[in-house]
Amino acid sequence: MMNTQEFTTMEQLSMMDSVTNGAVLQYGPLVLVTDNAYRDEFMAQIYEFVETPEEAGVGIEECRLNFCEKAEQKFQDGGRAMEWCLKRAKEYYLSK
Secondary structure: OOOOOOOEEHHHHHHHOOOOOOEEEEEOOEEEEEEEEEOOEEEEEEEEEOOOHHHHOOOHHHOEEEEEEEOOOOEOOHHHHHHHHHHHHHHHHOOO
8 A cells, every 4th residue: 555755754744734624643653644636525645754853853743754545435524534534543553
């Protein structure tokens, strides 16, 4: 499920969120993202940390993230999008 792309950070993801509908949340070694994709549709994405604040000498919001996966379907609200993120995180990333 790993996809090689440019690294991002929680800070950068937060700047791309819509003001009222987006969320960028740390969940252990992961970052779960939801945002308004189009009108009343929401997207969901999962990222993982590739460094710690101690390694990088920065705060958690500035640590590099690698993209893991994005939901193929759209959701009717941010809560359902986050529910997808949590379920996937528990099943595929935190159970290792």
